[in-house]
Amino acid sequence: MAEENKDKKPINQINIELSEEIAEGVYANLAMIAHSNSEFVIDFIRLMPGVPKAKVKSRVVITPEHAKRLVGALQENIRKYEDTFGQIKQSEDGPKFPINFGGTVGEA
Numbered sequence: 001m002a003e004e005n006k007d008k009k010p011i012n013q014i015n016i017e018l019s020e021e022i023a024e025g026v027y028a029n030l031a032m033i034a035h036s037n038s039e040f041v042i043d044f045i046r047l048m049p050g051v052p053k054a055k056v057k058s059r060v061v062i063t064p065e066h067a068k069r070l071v072g073a074l075q076e077n078i079r080k081y082e083d084t085f086g087q088i089k090q091s092e093d094g095p096k097f098p099i100n101f102g103g104t105v106g107e108a
Contacts, residue, residue, distance in 0.1 A: 026057045040067040 028044035035041065041061050046055040062070065082088060 028057050030054065035064070035067075039063060 016069060026044065026046075028046050030045040032043045032045060032049045034043075039061050040063075041059065043056045044058040044060070045054050046057050078088065
């Protein structure tokens with residue numbers, strides 16, 4: 001909880017604006033990750049069955065420090081999800097296709 005001052009206004013609180021368009025979200029079922037020494041690039045992709053072309057729906061560029069924080073936050077949220085709803089099942093067969101847009105590439 002943020003500390004409060006005499007005027008009862010929270011200290012060290014960030015106002016985050018979320019537009020209606022962004023609040024709707026974008027569906028993606030594949031993420032491709034590349035990195036350099038100064039940033040991580042995460043492309044969120046929608047891959048549809050029977051369609052030979054996939055489309056990047058969103059690209060997020062973050063610092064290595066923020067990437068590590070994101071991994072920690074995802075791990076914590078996955079643990080909470082599984083505590084509530086049960087273990088998330090993973091298929092052994094992920095999408096296999098040759099995509100390489102440069103740099104070191106990971107898949108999630």
